[in-house]
Amino acid sequence: MLNSAKNMLAYPNLGEGGYMGGSVLQDSKTGHWYIQLRWNNETERFYRFEYHGVWFPFASKAQANKIRSLMQDEIDNGSFSPASYRPNSPLGIGKYVDIWLPLTDVVKNTRGRYKSFAKHFVEFFGIDKDIRKISKVNILELKKSLEESEYSKKTIYHILNTLKTMLNFAVDNRDMKELPSFPKLSNPIKGNIEYLGIEIQQKIFNEIPERHRPIFELAAEYGRRPQEVRALMKDAVTDTHIIIMRRFSEYELLEGDKTGKVKAFFKTEEAKRILKSTAPSFSEFVFTHNGKSPYDGKILNNLWREACNKVGVKIKMYNGLRHSKAGQLLDAEYPIELVSELLGHTKIQMTRDMYGRVSEARITEALENVRILPFKKEVKHGDH
Template identity: 25%
Template sequence: MKQRANGEGTIYQRKDGRWVACITIEYGKRKSLYFKTQKEAIQALKDLPHWKGQDPSFIGKDPTIEFFLKLWLEDIAQPRIRERTYLRYQGLVEQHIIPMIGTIKLQKLMPQQLQQLYNEKRREGYAPQTIKHIHRVLHRAFHDALRWNLIERNVCDAVDAPRVPKYEAQVLNHVEACTFLQAAQGDPYEAIYVLALTTGMRQGELLGLQWKDLSLNGDRLQIRRTIGRIGKQGFIIGEPKSAKSRRNIYLTEMAIKALKKHRERQQEQQRLAGPAWDDQGHRWIFCNQIGRPIEVGNIIRRSFKPLLKKAGVPEIRFHDLRHSTATLLLSMNIHPKIVQEMLGHSSIHHTMDTYSHVLPSLQKEAVTQLNSLFSTQMPT
């Protein structure tokens, strides 16, 4: 490890095996923070610039939960997470957490008070998923407080997160998928439905596509960004959900044809819009009549739901098109690893867990094939 400059802090290991990160907080005063591993101590010093310059009483005294969470959001959470995630965290903290427990001292928070927070949100009619998000934000924030020796334990560990009923996605089978795409022919958003069902891309990934993401010969797309509206913040362009979400996707002939037709339609729209066309240099593949990002609500209300009704297929969510793609691929015996890569899941375990409902039929088919193999090879 290279030598650290003055003020950067030092790291060493005690005889009892613990690691110490020693930092200067004010007037040359030194403070030692203790960790189980060297990795945790190194991370503490990496976080030091975010805390340095803040009120030194933050470390020396017990702050309120409001004070801690606001500092944590701005100086620790924001540099680590995507902007959309940060804005969601900020909304949960300001709307739900601070009003109820913000004045409590960080070290004085009790499990019962946390449970009261969750119970009150349930009485107010919030979904279990929202309450669980609150729990996760607090757990993550208190984990950092614990690393910094600001608290002796993570009080969230003593409170059970609300149980969220597992959502069983409603998917289109291959006949329904074809029927839906037939109904979408000629629709201004036909290409987005074709891509959704033939690539499994997420909604934000589809709407974040730009023409430069299409390969020169037009046979594959590169996922580089997402876009979505976040309340009053407007449209937020962000990074893909995970490192695995940055991926190349090969296109079917149907998708290539749909994109070519869509581009011709868009070029005509641009010609008609004239000077009003303002894509701000992004050249979105899917945009409104003047080149700006599309309002998702408009697509769902004016196009997607009417097309589902027209096709006579189940009224699914837009995201269920992605689930439909995955289910169709797995039912065609496409290897789960390929499905994971197409969908941009962070791990194959996530793919298998999400689509476990498809596995029994695959196992039955596998047994049938094994039975056929041995019955032809073994004498009767």
């Protein structure tokens, strides 16, 4: 290990620094070099440095002086923390993930996804990589490594976006001064999203037991997320409106839709029919699977899969309900702005990215039709 450290004396440019506080000393017994300085009236000693998640002893006085120069720069700009120059630093990326995750203001499912994606960049950088020393080059190296490991574009997007979200938190919390430059991050166009036409969708609904059918039909009618319709309570249904004001995250009831907003819809004639067909209950929820309790995701997914199997179709429930509403409207040539508003997307670009290719066939059809329009030849004098 010591030889490896000697060989790395020339790597990264650690800077020259200005006025040097503290000193570099050599242990008379072991011969090891270390940095000693006074900080907050305490004597601090540092025997190792971190490189790519691995801690090495100083191979020479010159190498220790380079690290001391880095420390001096941080002392000068007010960002120095002795803990960051030791293993298990709270600013090490592994430890920081553990600190950050419980403080994120997101639902349980999203926090679980953050944790899953964070494992990838912690593994790449090593648990002791100081978050303040993550550079644009480091991020590009991470991206390249993920691409070479053949992760999907969508997964790479989520891993990098999770890292960016965490580092933004660190900046807001003044744990680091500025966010490193990230490559442009955009959620890959899903393109060719699977969705159902109205006829096939209705065949699937017909295979769902009548007692359970209304919750699926209402979700499809308004293009709502299943967890929002599961959470629909009787106080959110008026004579004229259906109000999406709650959602489930697994079994936890939360306020607002997925974006935290409240959305009201006029009752369509179809919605009135669906609600009228709902089995009566004393529950505060509109839809119950047993007359008492609201549906959970597992029950709905099982009902959906069984119905799809009977029809001979394989499609996720989310696609069969929410995505299908978007696809059906676009096929009927409604503008994408209307679809975006219905689905409650915060930006219309999100709708374009998700459903932009759904109507490509119709665009192609329109272009082809232009070619076969009747062509009237202009007759000029002298033509025969």
